[in-house]
Amino acid sequence: MKNPLYFPSSQLISRRRFVTGLAAGGALLGLGLSPARLLATTGSTTPMPERRGNHFTLDIAPLTVNFTGAMRTATAIGGSVPGPVLRWREGDTVTLDVTNRLAVDSSIHWHGIILPTGMDGVPEISYPGIRPGETFRYRFTVRQSGTFWYHSHSGFQEQTGMYGPIVIEPRDQEPNPCDRDYVVMLSDWTDEEPDSVYAKLKKLSHYYNFNERTVGDLIGEIREKGLARTWNDRAMWNRMRMSDRDLSDVTGYTYTYLMNGRTPSEGWTGLFKPGEKVRLRFINGSAMTFFDVRIPGLKMTVVAADGQDIQPVAVDEFRIGVAETYDVVVEPDDGAYCVFAQAIDRSGYAHGTLTPDISLKAEVPPFDPLPLLSHKDMGMRMNMGDMDGSMSMGDAGSMSMNTMDSGNGAMNAKTKRESAMPGMQPMEGADMNNTVMGAPAKGTMASMPSEGMSGLGKAGYGSNAPVVHVPTEFGPHVAMRTENPQYRLDDPGAGLRNNGRRVLCYADLRNLHPTPDPREPEREIQLHLTGNMSRYMWSINGVKYADAEPLRFRYGERLRITFVNDTMMNHPMHLHGMWSDLETGDPKAIPRKHTVIVQPGSKISYLVTADAMGSWAYHCHLLYHMAGMFRKVVVSEEGK
Ligand SMILES: [Cu+2]
Numbered sequence: 001m002k003n004p005l006y007f008p009s010s011q012l013i014s015r016r017r018f019v020t021g022l023a024a025g026g027a028l029l030g031l032g033l034s035p036a037r038l039l040a041t042t043g044s045t046t047p048m049p050e051r052r053g054n055h056f057t058l059d060i061a062p063l064t065v066n067f068t069g070a071m072r073t074a075t076a077i078g079g080s081v082p083g084p085v086l087r088w089r090e091g092d093t094v095t096l097d098v099t100n101r102l103a104v105d106s107s108i109h110w111h112g113i114i115l116p117t118g119m120d121g122v123p124e125i126s127y128p129g130i131r132p133g134e135t136f137r138y139r140f141t142v143r144q145s146g147t148f149w150y151h152s153h154s155g156f157q158e159q160t161g162m163y164g165p166i167v168i169e170p171r172d173q174e175p176n177p178c179d180r181d182y183v184v185m186l187s188d189w190t191d192e193e194p195d196s197v198y199a200k201l202k203k204l205s206h207y208y209n210f211n212e213r214t215v216g217d218l219i220g221e222i223r224e225k226g227l228a229r230t231w232n233d234r235a236m237w238n239r240m241r242m243s244d245r246d247l248s249d250v251t252g253y254t255y256t257y258l259m260n261g262r263t264p265s266e267g268w269t270g271l272f273k274p275g276e277k278v279r280l281r282f283i284n285g286s287a288m289t290f291f292d293v294r295i296p297g298l299k300m301t302v303v304a305a306d307g308q309d310i311q312p313v314a315v316d317e318f319r320i321g322v323a324e325t326y327d328v329v330v331e332p333d334d335g336a337y338c339v340f341a342q343a344i345d346r347s348g349y350a351h352g353t354l355t356p357d358i359s360l361k362a363e364v365p366p367f368d369p370l371p372l373l374s375h376k377d378m379g380m381r382m383n384m385g386d387m388d389g390s391m392s393m394g395d396a397g398s399m400s401m402n403t404m405d406s407g408n409g410a411m412n413a414k415t416k417r418e419s420a421m422p423g424m425q426p427m428e429g430a431d432m433n434n435t436v437m438g439a440p441a442k443g444t445m446a447s448m449p450s451e452g453m454s455g456l457g458k459a460g461y462g463s464n465a466p467v468v469h470v471p472t473e474f475g476p477h478v479a480m481r482t483e484n485p486q487y488r489l490d491d492p493g494a495g496l497r498n499n500g501r502r503v504l505c506y507a508d509l510r511n512l513h514p515t516p517d518p519r520e521p522e523r524e525i526q527l528h529l530t531g532n533m534s535r536y537m538w539s540i541n542g543v544k545y546a547d548a549e550p551l552r553f554r555y556g557e558r559l560r561i562t563f564v565n566d567t568m569m570n571h572p573m574h575l576h577g578m579w580s581d582l583e584t585g586d587p588k589a590i591p592r593k594h595t596v597i598v599q600p601g602s603k604i605s606y607l608v609t610a611d612a613m614g615s616w617a618y619h620c621h622l623l624y625h626m627a628g629m630f631r632k633v634v635v636s637e638e639g640k
Pocket of ligand 1: 538572620621622625629
C-alpha cells in the first residue's frame with residue numbers, strides 16, 4: 001500500500017505530536033518503516049501492582065507520568081496507571097474506601113459487577129459521586145467470579161488513567177486451572193487534554209483519521225474497478241460525509257497504546273516455564289480503541305468472555321471492544337512470543353512478550369492491511385454472489401441517508417415509508433446467509449427452528465420483529481439508517497474477514513453452564529444506535545440522553561433488547577447492573593456479557609432478566625460517544 005498515512009497540509013503536525021505517533025507505531029508506516037523491523041525489547045518484568053483481601057483503601061489523585069517523552073499529569077486510582085489489580089473472592093463481602101484527592105468530583109464504577117444500585121458508582125444515577133476531599137465507602141457481596149475492571153464514570157477521567165483490573169477467584173473449582181495467570185490490560189493514552197480531543201472531534205470529526213484515500217489510491221481504484229464504479233462509490237461516501245476508512249474517531253496520531261501500562265517501545269513481559277499453561281486475562285480499558293489481538297505462533301483457547309466461563313474455543317485472533325474482557329489459555333513451548341494488539345484502524349499497537357527467558361526477544365509482526373468498510377457495514381441489501389461486500393451504489397438502492405444538501409422532508413418521508421418494508425417480510429431471517437462469510441458456521445441464525453419464526457422469536461435465536469425507524473430518527477442529526485440490518489454473529493468484522501486465521505466471533509460464544517434463566521422473552525425493545533459523524537452527534541433512536549425518557553423494566557421480567565446500528569462505527573453497548581444474555585443460537589448455553597459490540601449496519605439481540613431494582617446506566621462505552629448514546633434504565637415493580 002502506498003503512503004497509507006496522508007497528512008493533510010491543513011493539519012501540520014508538531015514535532016512533539018510526531019514523536020507521540022512514532023512511539024505508537026502509527027507514524028512508522030508514514031515513514032515507510034514496518035514495525036517488523038523493530039524487535040520487541042524485553043522490558044522489566046515488574047508485575048502489575050496488586051491488592052488482595054476484602055478491605056481496600058484507594059485514593060484518586062493526580063500522578064505525573066511520562067509515556068511519550070513528555071511529562072503529563074494523569075488521574076490515577078491507587079497510585080498507578082493502570083490502577084492496581086484488585087483480587088477478590090466470590091462470596092466475600094468487600095469494602096472499598098475510595099478517597100477523592102482531586103480538585104473536581106470523581107467516581108469509581110465496578111464494571112460488570114452485579115451489585116446494589118447505590119454501589120454502582122455512576123454519578124447522578126447511583127449516587128452523587130465523590131466530592132473533592134470526600135471518602136465514599138463501597139460495600140457489597142461478590143456474587144460472581146472472573147475478569148472484570150473498574151474505572152471512573154466522571155467526565156473524561158477514564159482517558160487520563162483512571163482504570164484498573166479486577167480478578168475474582170471462584171468459590172467452586174476453577175474449570176480451567178493454569179500454572180500462571182496474567183492480567184493483560186490494554187488502554188489508550190494521549191498527552192492531550194481529553195476536553196481538547198473532544199473539541200477537535202466536534203469541530204472536525206476526521207481530525208485524527210489519516211486513513212483517508214490519497215490521489216494515488218484513487219488512480220489505483222479506477223484502474224481496478226473502472227471509472228464509473230469508482231465514482232459511484234466515492235460519491236456515496238462523500239455524500240454521507242463519511243469515509244470507508246472511518247474505523248476509529250481517535251487514532252494513533254494522538255494515542256500511545258499501552259499493555260499493562262507499558263508503551264510499545266518498552267512492551268510488557270510475562271515469564272513462563274516451557275510446558276506451563278498460562279492464562280491471559282485480556283481487558284480492554286481503552287477510552288476509544290478496539291484492538292485485534294493475536295500471539296503469532298500460538299493458538300489461544302478462549303475460556304471466558306466478560307468474566308463468564310464459556311465452552312473453550314481455540315482461535316488465532318480475537319477482536320476486543322472497549323470494556324470487553326476475554327480470558328485465554330496458551331501453552332507456549334520454548335521460545336519468545338509477541339502478544340500483539342493492533343488498533344482496529346492499524347494506526348498503532350500495544351504489545352508484550354511471553355518468554356521463558358528475559359533475554360529472549362520476539363519479533364513484533366507487521367500491521368495487517370488497513371480494513372476498508374464495505375457496503376455490508378452499512379446494512380445494505382446484498383446480492384447473494386457478492387460475498388466480498390463490494391458493490392456499486394446503484395446495486396444497493398435502498399440505503400437511506402440524510403445528506404447536507406438533500407436531507408429535506410420530502411426525501412425523509414419517502415425513505416421512511418420504504419424503510420418499513422424489509423422488516424415486514426415474514427421470513428426476514430431467511431436471507432441471513434447473505435452476510436455470513438463463506439459457509440454458515442455453527443450459530444448461524446439460518447438454523448433457527450421454524451416454530452420460532454412467529455411472535456417475538458425464541459429465546460436464544462434473536463428477534464423476528466420488523467426493523468422500524470421511529471420518527472425521531474429522521475433529521476440532520478442522524479446521517480444514515482440501515483435498511484436491511486442483519487445478524488452478523490459469524491462476522492469477525494472489517495479487517496478480520498478472510499485473513500487466513502481462525503478469528504473469534506460472537507457465534508462462537510457458548511456458556512459453559514446451562515442458561516440461568518431459560519424463560520422466553522415477554523417483550524422486546526428495539527433500540528437504534530444513531531448519529532451524525534460529521535457533526536460528532538451520537539444518540540439512541542435519534543434522541544440524545546439529555547432529551548430522553550428513562551427505559552423502564554418491570555422487576556423480574558425477561559425481555560429482549562435488539563440493537564440496530566444505524567452508523568458506520570462499532571459501538572460497545574454496556575448495560576449496568578444486569579447481564580446481557582447474548583443470543584448466539586443455542587438457547588441452552590446463552591453466554592452472559594456486560595458489553596456487547598454492535599457492528600456497523602448490523603443488528604444484535606440479547607435477553608435481560610430485570611432482577612436488579614433501581615436506576616442503572618446503559619450506554620455506549622466509547623468515551624466520546626457517551627454523552628449522547630446513553631440511557632437511564634429504571635427497574636421497578638410496576639415497570640413504568
Ligand atoms: Cu458509540
